[in-house]
Amino acid sequence: xxxxxxxxxxxxxxxxxxxxxxxxxxxxxxxxxxxxxxxxxxxxxxxxxxxxxxxxxxxxxxxxxxxxxxxxxxxxxxxxxxxxxxxxxxxxxxxxxxxxxxxxxxxxxxxxxxxxxxxxxxxxxxxxxxxxxxxxxxxxxxxxxxxxxxxxxxxxxxxxxxxxxxxxxxxxxxxxxxxxxxxxxxxxxxxxxxxxxxxxxxxxxxxxxxxxxxxxxxxxxxxxxxxxxxxxxxxxxxxxxxxxxxxxxxxxxxxxxxxxxxxxxxxxxxxxxxxxxxxxxxxxxxxxxxxxxxxxxxxxxxxxxxxxxxxxxxxxxxxxxxxxxxxxxxxxxxxxxxxxxxxx
Numbered sequence: 357x358x359x360x361x362x363x364x365x366x367x368x369x370x371x372x373x374x375x376x377x378x379x380x381x382x383x384x385x386x387x388x389x390x391x392x393x394x395x396x397x398x399x400x401x402x403x404x405x406x407x408x409x410x411x412x413x414x415x416x417x418x419x420x421x422x423x424x425x426x427x428x429x430x431x432x433x434x435x436x437x438x439x440x441x442x443x444x445x446x447x448x449x450x451x452x453x454x455x456x457x458x459x460x461x462x463x464x465x466x467x468x469x470x471x472x473x474x475x476x477x478x479x480x481x482x483x484x485x486x487x488x489x490x491x492x493x494x495x496x497x498x499x500x501x502x503x504x505x506x507x508x509x510x511x512x513x514x515x516x517x518x519x520x521x522x523x524x525x526x527x528x529x530x531x532x533x534x535x536x537x538x539x540x541x542x543x544x545x546x547x548x549x550x551x552x553x554x555x556x557x558x559x560x561x562x563x564x565x566x567x568x569x570x571x572x573x574x575x576x577x578x579x580x581x582x583x584x585x586x587x588x589x590x591x592x593x594x595x596x597x598x599x600x601x602x603x604x605x606x607x608x609x610x611x612x613x614x615x616x617x618x619x620x621x622x623x624x625x626x627x628x629x630x631x632x633x634x635x636x637x638x639x640x641x642x643x644x645x646x647x648x649x650x651x652x653x654x655x656x657x658x659x660x661x662x663x664x665x666x667x668x669x670x671x672x673x674x675x676x677x678x679x680x681x682x683x684x685x686x687x688x689x690x691x692x693x694x695x696x697x698x699x700x
Contacts, residue, residue, distance in 0.1 A: 357405055357406065357407050357448065357451060358405070358406060359402055359403050359404070359405050359416075359452065359454075359455050360404060360406065360450075361401075361402070361581025362386075362389075362396075362401065362402035362403065362404055362415075362493070364661060366404065367386045369412050370385075370386055370402075370404060370412060371385050371386055371387075372402075372412075373412045373415060373442075373446070374415065374442070375587075378441045378559055379442050379472075379474065380442060381407075381438045381439065381586065382438050382561075382564065382584065382586035382588075383417075383433050383436045384415060384417050384433070384438075384439055384440075384667065384681045385533055386402075387561060388417075388433070389417065390404055390557075390560060391431075391553075391556055391557055391560060392419050392434075392435075394556055394623055395552060395553040395556040395557065396434075396452050396599055396697050397419070397697060398419050398420065398434070398437065398518070398633070398697070399419070399420040400417070400418065400420070400640045401418040401419075401420060401425050401430065401459055401463075402415070402416065402417050402418070403416045403418075403452065403455050403459075404416065404449040405443065405451045405452055410440070410490070410542065412657065413443060413444045413445065413447075413448040414443030414444060414448030414451070415441060415443075415452075415454050416432070416441040416451065416452045416455060416456065416500070417432055417433055417439060418430045418431065418432050418433075418459065418468070419431050419432070419433060419434050419700075420458075420463060420465075421698070421700055422465075423436070423698035424519055424698070425698045425699055426699060427466055427467075427664065428463070428464060428465040428466045428467075428700050429461060429465055429467050429469060429664065429700065430459060430465050430467075430468045430469070430470070431469045432468070432469070432470045432471065432501040432630060433471060433699045434469075434700030435470060435532065435700060436471075436593065437473070437486075437488065437591075437593070437629065437651065438472065438473055438595065439470070439471045440470045440471055440476075440654075441453075441456075441470070443520060443594060445622075448658070453545075455480075455657075456656055457469050459527075459541070459644055460656060460658050461658070464663070465655050465658060465665060466658045466660055467526060467655055467656065467658060467662070467663070468655065468656040468657070469477065469653060469654070469655055469664065470653065471599075471648075471652075471657070472627070472651070472652045472653075472654070473474050473534070473649055473651055473652070474652065474693070475609055475650075475652055476652065476654060478654050480654045480655055480656055481654070481655045481657065481663060482652050482653065482654050482655070483652075483655075483663065484650055484651070484652060484653075485632060485633065485647060485649055486630045486631070486632060486633075486634075486651040486653070487631065487633050487638070487650055488607065488627060488628055488629055488631070488641075488649045488651060489590075489627075489628040489641045489642060489644065489646035489647065489649065490625050490626070490627055490628075490646050490647050490649050491615070491625065491626040491645060491646035491647070492622055492624065492625060492646075492647075493618055493619050493623060493625060493626055493642055494619070495617070495619070495625065496527035496619065497615070497619050497620075499617045500518040500615060500616075500619065503645065504644070505643075505645075506644065507643075508608075508644065509670060511605045511608040512608050512612045513604055513606060513671065514605050514608070515570065515604050515606050515609040516609065517575055518572075518573065518604045518608055519572065519603065520572055520573060520578070520604065520609060522566070522568060522569065522586075522610065523569050523571065523572045524566060524568050524569070524607055524613065524617055525565070525566070525569075526558060526562065526565065526566060526567060527555065527558045527559070527567075527568055528581075529567040529568075529569050530554060530555060530558065530567065531551075531558050531569075532554075532571075532577035532649045533567045533569060533581075534551045534554065534571045534579075534580060535552070535577050535580075535582040536569070536577050536578065536579060536580040536598055536635060537549075537580060537594065537596045538596065538599065538602070538685065538688070538689050538692075539596075539598060539685065540596035540597065540599075541596070541688070542681065542683070542685055542688045543599055543681060544677075544681075545676075545677030545678065545680045545681045546611070546677075546680070546696075547642055547680070547688070547691070547693070547695040547696040547698065547699070548688060548689060548692035548693065549692075549693060549696055549697075550692075550693035552693075553693075554582060554606055557582075557584075562587050564581075564584055564586060564616060565583065565584050565585075565670050566579065566583040566585075567580065567581070567582055567583070568581045568583065568610060568614050568617065569581075569641065569661060570597075570606040570607075570609050570610045570613070570615050571633070572606075572637065574603065577641045578597060578598045578600075578601040578604075578606045579595075579597035579598070579601070579606035579607050579609070579610040580597075580610070581594065581595040581610055581611070582587065582594040583614055583618075585623055588624040588625055589623060589624070589625040589627050589629035589699070590614075590617070590621065590625070590626055590627065591626075591629060592611070592614055592617035592625040592626075592627065592628060592629050592646070593616075594629075595610065595611070595629070597610065597617060600601075606638070611644070614626070615644075626646070628641040628646060629641075630642070632649055635683070635689065638643075642657055646662045667695075
C-alpha cells in the first residue's frame with residue numbers, strides 16, 4: 357500500500373470512495389477542493405492511500421493556512437464543521453497519519469486540526485466544546501409538526517400572523533440572503549464572507565444547495581438560510597435573521613421551511629450546524645427536539661505547536677468584536693472578506 361498526491365485523473369475514484377464511506381461528507385469531495393481554492397483562495401493538500409490493485413483505501417484532505425490570525429496550520433477541513441481523513445482499515449489510517457506528520461514538518465506548520473462528528477481512535481489532544489443537533493425526519497411535514505411541543509408550533513405560526521412569508525430558491529435569492537447575512541455578521545462582531553463564496557458554492561453544487569428567505573409583510577428580507585444536502589442529510593451551515601424583527605420570530609418560520617424542504621427532498625436527517633453548548637444558538641436548536649451530537653476536533657502538534665485559540669470565546673478578541681459591531685456596514689462588507697478567509 358502507498359500514499360500519493362491527488363491528481364485530476366483520480367478525482368472520480370476519490371469521490372466514489374467518499375460516497376461509499378459511511379463517514380464520507382460532501383466537504384471531503386473534490387468539488388470542495390475547488391471551493392477552497394477558488395472561493396477562499398487557499399492552498400490544498402490532498403492525499404490518498406491505495407492498495408496494490410490501485411483501489412483507494414483512505415483519503416486525506418488538508419487546507420493550508422499561514423496567516424497572522426490563524427498562524428501556521430493544516431486543517432481538515434476549515435470553514436465547515438466536518439472533514440478529516442477517512443479510511444477503510446487501520447493500515448490506511450496509519451499511512452495517512454504518517455503523511456500528516458510529514459506535511460506538518462514540510463509546511464513548517466505548528467498544528468494539524470482534524471474535524472469530526474464521531475470520536476476517533478487517535479492518541480491526540482481533542483477539543484469537545486462544540487456540538488450540533490441531528491433531527492431524524494419523518495415521512496411528512498405534518499408528522500414532524502405534530503411531534504413538536506405546543507410552544508414551538510405556536511412560534512412557527514407567529515410570523516405568518518404578522519404577514520411574513522417564505523420563499524425557497526437558489527442563486528436567484530442570493531442577494532436577499534446576503535442582505536440578511538452580512539448585517540447579522542456585523543451585529544455579531546464577526547467579519548463576513550464575500551458574496552462570491554456563496555455564488556461559487558451554488559454554481560458548483562446546483563443540485564445540493566438551496567436558499568430559504570423569510571420576508572416581512574413589506575417584502576423585506578428579514579431571515580435567511582443556506583442549505584446543503586448530501587446522502588441522507590440536509591445541513592444548515594449558515595443562517596441569519598435581523599435583530600430588529602426578532603420579536604416576530606422569523607427564524608422559527610425560516611427553520612420550519614428548511615425542515616419541510618428537507619422532507620420534500622427525501623432527506624432523513626436535518627443537521628442544525630455547530631454551536632457552543634449552552635449558548636443562545638444552542639438553546640434555539642435544542643428546542644426542535646434533535647439528538648445532541650458531540651463534535652471532536654483533534655490536534656496533531658508540531659514541536660512548538662499549541663491548541664489554536666482563534667474563536668469568539670477567546671477574551672483577547674472581545675475588544676475587536678465590540679469595535680466591529682459599531683463599524684458602518686459598507687466598511688465591514690469591504691474589510692470583512694479579506695479577514696475572514698484567514699480565519700478557519
